[in-house]
Amino acid sequence: MTIIFTIIKSxxxxxxxxxxxxxxxxGLLLAGIDRKVIARMQKRIxxxxxxxxxxxxxxxxxxxxxxxxxxxxxxxxxxxxxLISLALIMLFIPVLxxxxxxxxxxLIVILYLITISGVALIVGGSSSGSxxxxxxxxxxxxxxxxxxxxxxxxxxxxxxxxxxxxGMTFSMDAITAFQRANGSFLxxxxxxxxxxxxxxxxxxxxxxxxxxxxxxxxxxCEGPLIEYSGAALGLFKLGTAMKMxxxxxxxxxxxxxxxxxGMIGLDIILFVIICIVLTVLCxxxxxxVTARLKIEHLFKFFWTFVAGLALVSLVLVxxxx
Amino acid sequence: MAGKxxxxxxxxxxxxxxxxxxxxGSCNGCDIELVAxxxxxxxxxxxxxxxxxxxxxxxxxxxxxxxxxxxxERLIRTLAxxxxxxxxxxxxxxxxxxxxxxxxYSVEGPLEKYVHVDVSVAxxxxxxxxxxxxxxxxxxxxxxxxxxxxx
Numbered sequence: 001m002t003i004i005f006t007i008i009k010s011x012x013x014x015x016x017x018x019x020x021x022x023x024x025x026x027g028l029l030l031a032g033i034d035r036k037v038i039a040r041m042q043k044r045i046x047x048x049x050x051x052x053x054x055x056x057x058x059x060x061x062x063x064x065x066x067x068x069x070x071x072x073x074x075x076x077x078x079x080x081x082x083l084i085s086l087a088l089i090m091l092f093i094p095v096l097x098x099x100x101x102x103x104x105x106x107l108i109v110i111l112y113l114i115t116i117s118g119v120a121l122i123v124g125g126s127s128s129g130s131x132x133x134x135x136x137x138x139x140x141x142x143x144x145x146x147x148x149x150x151x152x153x154x155x156x157x158x159x160x161x162x163x164x165x166x167g168m169t170f171s172m173d174a175i176t177a178f179q180r181a182n183g184s185f186l187x188x189x190x191x192x193x194x195x196x197x198x199x200x201x202x203x204x205x206x207x208x209x210x211x212x213x214x215x216x217x218x219x220x221c222e223g224p225l226i227e228y229s230g231a232a233l234g235l236f237k238l239g240t241a242m243k244m245x246x247x248x249x250x251x252x253x254x255x256x257x258x259x260x261x262g263m264i265g266l267d268i269i270l271f272v273i274i275c276i277v278l279t280v281l282c283x284x285x286x287x288x289v290t291a292r293l294k295i296e297h298l299f300k301f302f303w304t305f306v307a308g309l310a311l312v313s314l315v316l317v318x319x320x321x
Numbered sequence: 322m323a324g325k326x327x328x329x330x331x332x333x334x335x336x337x338x339x340x341x342x343x344x345x346g347s348c349n350g351c352d353i354e355l356v357a358x359x360x361x362x363x364x365x366x367x368x369x370x371x372x373x374x375x376x377x378x379x380x381x382x383x384x385x386x387x388x389x390x391x392x393x394e395r396l397i398r399t400l401a402x403x404x405x406x407x408x409x410x411x412x413x414x415x416x417x418x419x420x421x422x423x424x425x426y427s428v429e430g431p432l433e434k435y436v437h438v439d440v441s442v443a444x445x446x447x448x449x450x451x452x453x454x455x456x457x458x459x460x461x462x463x464x465x466x467x468x469x470x471x472x
Binding site for chain 1: 327329330331333334336337361364366367368369372373374375377378380402404405406467
């Protein structure tokens with residue numbers, strides 16, 4: 001009896017609440033707010049907040065063309081893999097007081113699942129056989145290499161800080177419990193450089209304006225996505241929206257952990273509000289005021305400035321501060 | 322439930338039309354006016370219009386220019402890559418009649434000879450308001466085409 005109950009609970013978790021449905025709905029909301037706010041910043045009226053939902057539904061209703069040179073299975077499988085990996089990440093990110101699954105190595109699982117979603121884009125793009133996709137995937141790989149180094153260093157700093165004298169802990173539960181007892185990491189002075197570095201990693205991970213070299217619309221026509229149409233393109237676009245929620249949610253868990261109202265309904269609303277604030281802060285504003293970087297500038301920026309900030313935190317934490 | 326989702330999908334076809342722009346030897350006047358539609362002053366994005374980089378992402382194909390011999394084959398190939406349902410909008414007098422280029426050895430217009438044009442915006446060049454109205458009508462036609470697809 002308990003086994004059946006556990007199975008039903010797991011299916012509910014992965015498909016409805018912190019998983020697919022919630023992530024998709026909240027992600028589309030974030031993407032809509034991002035487009036609306038950037039329009040207002042440029043003194044435009046802008047699309048309605050539901051616009052990403054319309055885009056998604058429209059793409060679902062369109063014809064899906066598979067190019068003759070593409071490998072059909074890989075070409076159509078990549079967006080599905082992308083979506084599944086993103087829906088699974090959300091299970092490990094606590095929605096303030098609520099966690100669906102928590103083991104002893106959550107951070108490592110999250111790191112790998114985020115990489116899988118990037119690799120799905122690379123594999124899908126490379127199977128399409130377009131030269132624009134070829135340029136796009138090589139840039140996507142460089143972008144991944146750029147932000148992974150500071151990203152791993154930030155996670156190590158958080159893990160070491162939460163583990164205390166005993167060593168490192170990669171468990172999300174332990175990290176939130178530590179912050180509940182000792183105050184959020186965002187307000188711990190030795191962790192502030194890591195928090196700033198994480199805010200700079202978010203737009204690169206999602207593929208937003210100054211760091212969208214891989215999907216540059218105006219020069220390489222969305223790179224890996226160039227040959228995608230219809231439902232497959234819709235799933236990739238949904239994946240980008242879900243990534244916005246996942247990255248801002250991960251920031252909330254790592255640096256604002258322990259904030260909780262005690263009631264699940266209020267927690268969800270507060271969580272989405274924090275994610276909206278973070279989206280506007282680190283993606284929309286940056287998008288509105290910057291132009292696209294070159295790939296070598298992006299690489300240099302992440303391996304010097306952002307990695308430097310993360311390193312400062314890592315060293316401070318290692319020294320026991 | 323399934324019917325409701327299909328209806329939603331039909332309606333959103335009109336609410337998120339993505340444009341792909343083909344220049345078939347235009348003098349650049351219409352192209353500038355099309356871009357003016359997307360600027361903050363006219364802001365076509367409030368209806369969901371977006372300029373797509375690839376014909377595979379497009380719903381509405383915007384054609385300007387009198388269709389020169391050099392661009393004819395590329396035009397036909399590009400139009401074939403656009404997934405259904407799609408709309409073709411011609412901008413300016415050139416795709417309709419050839420305009421001042423009519424009779425030239427290198428012009429093989431009008432556009433009607435090669436593809437069914439859903440909306441044609443006249444003028445040399447048409448004002449951004451006129452282009453906006455043409456694009457908006459094309460978006461409504463998209464919903465009708467989408468409904469006709471699953472009949």
